[in-house]
Amino acid sequence: xxxxxxQPRGGRQPLRLRAFLLAAAILALAWDAGSxxxxxxxxxxxxxxxxxxxxxxxxxxDWLLVDPTAARWPRRGAFVVVREPxxxxxxxxxxxxxxxxxxxxxDGPPMVLGAAExxxxxxxxxxxxxxxxxxPVDVDRLLGRVALRYGARGRFGRVR
Amino acid sequence: xxxxxxxxxxxxxxxxxCDIPCxxxxxxxxxxxxxxxxxxxxxxxxxxxxxTSVADRNTFxxxxxxxxxxAEKVKLEVAEIWSDYFKPEHLAAxxxxxxxxxxxxxxxxxxxxxxxxxxxxxxxxxxKEFADMFWATKK
Numbered sequence: 001x002x003x004x005x006x007q008p009r010g011g012r013q014p015l016r017l018r019a020f021l022l023a024a025a026i027l028a029l030a031w032d033a034g035s036x037x038x039x040x041x042x043x044x045x046x047x048x049x050x051x052x053x054x055x056x057x058x059x060x061x062d063w064l065l066v067d068p069t070a071a072r073w074p075r076r077g078a079f080v081v082v083r084e085p086x087x088x089x090x091x092x093x094x095x096x097x098x099x100x101x102x103x104x105x106x107d108g109p110p111m112v113l114g115a116a117e118x119x120x121x122x123x124x125x126x127x128x129x130x131x132x133x134x135x136p137v138d139v140d141r142l143l144g145r146v147a148l149r150y151g152a153r154g155r156f157g158r159v160r
Numbered sequence: 161x162x163x164x165x166x167x168x169x170x171x172x173x174x175x176x177x178c179d180i181p182c183x184x185x186x187x188x189x190x191x192x193x194x195x196x197x198x199x200x201x202x203x204x205x206x207x208x209x210x211x212t213s214v215a216d217r218n219t220f221x222x223x224x225x226x227x228x229x230x231a232e233k234v235k236l237e238v239a240e241i242w243s244d245y246f247k248p249e250h251l252a253a254x255x256x257x258x259x260x261x262x263x264x265x266x267x268x269x270x271x272x273x274x275x276x277x278x279x280x281x282x283x284x285x286x287x288k289e290f291a292d293m294f295w296a297t298k299k
Contacts, residue, residue: 047174
């Protein structure tokens with residue numbers, strides 16, 4: 001049905017032009033989102049675990065998908081990828097204390113974490129290298145938050 | 161499939177390392193523990209033959225307990241340095257390292273089982289030799 005004085009919706013533009021405009025819009029959005037991620041990206045977006053300090057939760061050879069845009073310390077218990085103080089190695093640890101938390105430091109009195117500081121821990125018992133060794137970690141060293149494990153085969157899923 | 165796997169494989173390693181890196185190994189504790197074992201054997205030998213007083217029995221029990229603990233400590237300290245610190249390249253300089261450590265650990269076991277001054281002296285000597293080998297690799 002046609003009405004006078006109005007463009008019929010979509011009638012004038014050929015289908016090909018509309019498809020092109022739609023594709024262009026999607027591309028522009030994707031590119032924009034991509035550049036945003038690139039700008040806010042701090043570290044790798046997938047890593048392979050090496051070493052046994054996070055056993056049994058993470059095992060050597062696990063493949064992890066990382067949110068590299070995480071700019072603040074996530075919730076307690078989350079796994080984070082950080083640049084280790086001292087060695088500058090890329091390491092994966094569990095977040096045990098967030099800014100403002102009170103943490104026990106060795107035999108000494110407990111300390112309160114600063115506004116940008118977190119306390120990192122290992123899952124494996126024993127003498128793994130973590131905040132017990134290098135103290136609180138500044139948010140500048142945060143490279144990302146572990147989102148998902150996608151390997152090895154049969155180990156797909158969230159890590160908690 | 162293998163192409164898919166290689167495409168999915170992360171290119172970055174995230175370390176979850178357990179060792180505090182380098183410089184914390186020290187055989188001094190093992191040497192001290194071996195010395196303690198020898199001293200305990202000496203003290204046990206000094207107790208009068210057939211001593212039955214409560215004080216003597218207490219001393220005896222304490223000496224045996226400390227001997228046990230420190231022989232065990234020798235085992236733990238030596239085994240840790242042997243397994244974690246020593247690398248294949250060190251074996252070139254000390255080809256008999258494995259045999260010597262094996263003998264040392266067995267000696268520590270013997271010191272736990274017996275009150276044997278000779279075994280204790282041998283353990284002390286072997287632990288010192290092990291420490292010397294350790295320090296030689298540091299040069």
